[in-house]
Amino acid sequence: MDTGLTEGERTAPRGGSHALGTRVHGGRLLRFGRWCRRHPRATWAASLAFAGSALFLCFLREAQTYSLVSDPAGQALQAWQMWHGNPLLRGWWLGDVSFYTVELPLNAVVEMIVGLGPAEVSTSAALVYTAVVLLGALVARGRARGWEGIARALLAAGIMLAPSSVLGTQVLLGGPDHVGTMIPVLLVFLVLDRAPERYWVPVVMGVLLTWAQVNDTQATFAAASAVVVACGLRACAEVARRKRPPRDRWYDVSLVAAALVSVGVAHLIVSQIHAAGGFYLPTPKNGLGFVSVNNLPTQSWATVYCLLILFGADFIGQAMGTSAVFALLHLAGFSLGFWSLWLGVRGFLSRTDRVTQAVTAGAVIILAAGAFGMYMEPVTGAHEIIPVLPFCAVLAGRLLGGRLVALRLEPVLAAGLAVMVAALAYNDVQPTAAPAHSQLAAWLEAHNLTSGLAGFWESNITTLDSGGLVRVRAVTMGGTTAEPYETDASWYNPAVSRANFIVSYLGSTDLEPVEPTVAQARFGAPARVYHFEDYTIMVYNYNLLTRLTVPTGPWLGFQPG
DSSP states (O other): OOOSOOHHHHTOOGGGHHHHHHHHHHHHHHHHHHHHHHOHHHHHHHHHHHHHHHHHHHHHHHHTTSOOOHHHHHHHHHHHHHTTTOTTOTTEEOOSOOOTTTHHHHHHHHHHHHOSSHHHHHHHHHHHHHHHHHHHHHHHHTTOOHHHHHHHHHHHHHHHSOOOTTHHHHHHHSSSSSTTTHHHHHHHHHHHHHSOSOTHHHHHHHHHHHHHHHHOTHHIIIIIHHHHHHHHHHHHHHHHHTOSOGGGTHHHHHHHHHHHHHHHHHHHHHHHHHHTTOOBOOOOSSOSOOOOGGGHHHHHHHHHHHHHHHTTOOOTTOOSSHHHHHHHHTHHHHHHHHHHHHHHHHTTTTTOOHHHHHHHHHHHHHHHHHHHSSOOOTTGGGGGGTTHHHHHHHHHHHHHHHHHHHTTOHHHHHHHHHHHHHHHHHHHTSOOOOOTTHHHHHHHHHTTOOEEEEOHHHHHHHHHHTTTSSEEEEEEGGGTEEOOSSEEGGGGOTTTOOOOEEEEETTOOOSSOOOHHHHHHHHOSOSEEEEETTEEEEEOSSOGGGGOBOOOOTTOSSOOO
C-alpha cells in the first residue's frame, strides 16, 4: 500500500516517530498550500463559507442581546402575510421604507423554517449583517491577489466586525432598518469592479439599482446618485483629456443612463404595486429639506455621535469598563475609515478607479444628507447614515490594505483583528434580552385574551412574542383611532376582525398613548379591569372596532362606517 512515505521514513526507528510525524504533517500542509495556490477561487469560496458561518453564529448571539420592539415585529408580520397569500401586502400601511425586496423576502424564508416569533427577527438580522460584512470585504479586496487581497478584505471586515454591545447592536442588528439595503448596493459595486466593460453590465447594474431602490429610497442617494456622479465625471474627464477613443467612452455614459433610469423604474414599480391594491408607502412627514442655520451645531454633533455608534466607538457617556475600553479601541477603525475617505476625496478626480470613486461619492452624499438634512438625531439618526460604515470600510481596504503589506504591517493588522474578535466575543457573552412586553403576551394568553388594542410600542411586538396567538393592534389618540403605521387595515375592519380589550401602559413612549379615561369616554365602562405590573387591561363585552376611528384613504381595503 502506498503511504506517501519514502523508504527511509517507513523503516525509521521508533525513537524517530515524533520527527517522522512532523515531516508527515508538514508534507500535508505543503500539499494543501500548493492545492490552494492552484485553486484560488475554490479556496476563497471555502474561506468565505467558513467565515460566513462563524460570523452568522456570532452575530446571531449578539442580536439576541437586544430587546426587540414593535418596528421589526411589524416587518415580521408583513413577511408572514407575504408567504401566506398576500404577496403585495394588500391593505398594509408601511413606514417610510418598504423593505419589500430584501428584508421581507428573507424574513419570509426564515419564518418558513423557524416560524413566527422573535427568533425569526434575530436570525434574519444576523444573516443580513453577515452578508454585508462579507460583501464589503469582497468589494474591498477588488482585483488584488495574494497577501494584498487578503489584507484588503480583512481590513474592511475588521472595521465592521464588532458593533458596540448596546447602541451598535440596536442599529445594526435590531431588525430591518437600512442595513439590508447594503446587500444590493454592495453587489452593484462588486459587479462594477469585477465585470468587463461589456454591453450587458449597465443592464445588470440597472436591475440591481432598481432592486435596491424599491427596497429603500436611501439607495437612490447611496448608490444611484453615486454612480451618476462618479461615472459622469469620468466620462466628462475622458472627453476633456481625450484619454480614450470616442467609441470607448460609451461605457461610463451607459452606466450613468442605467442609474438614472433605475430611479424612475423603482418609483414606477412602487406606484404600480399600490395601484394594484398593494401596500401604501407614506411620504415622510418632514419630506426632503435642510436643517436651519440655528440647528447646524446640534445637527453636526448628532452626526458625529451617530458615526461613532456605527463604528462601535460610542464611548461618550459610558462608565469606564470593558465596554468603554473596546469603544475606545474602535476609534482605530473610525480613524482608518475616515482617513481612507479623505484619500478617496483627494484623489477623486485623478488617481482612483471607478469603484473607489463611486464608493467615495456615496459616502460623501450620505454624510452630507445626514449633516444638513432634517432627520439626524442622536442614536436614531445612525439609521439614516448606515451606508457610511461599509463604504468607509471598503475604502480602507482598497486604499490602505496595499500600504499595510508594502510596509510589512501585517502584524499590526493581525493585532487589530484580534481586538475586534475579542470585542465581538465580549458582545456575545452578554445576557440574552427578552423582547419588549413578552410578559404582557404571556399574561394575555394565560387569560384567554387573544384580540385587542394597545399603543404602537405595545402592539406588534406583543403579537410577535406570542407567535401570533395573541393579536394586539396599534391605536393612537388616547386609544380611539387606528394607527396608520406598520399595520394592516383589515385588522380594524369589524366585519373580519375583533377586539374586546384595550391595554394602557404606564411606561409607554408613544406620542399619544392609550389613556384609560379617554378610552372609556369612547368605548364606555369596561366589563372588567385588570392591573398587571404597569399595564391596565380593560375588557369589554363587544367588538371595540365598531367604535374605533379609522383613517380613510384609497389604500384601505374597506371603508369604515
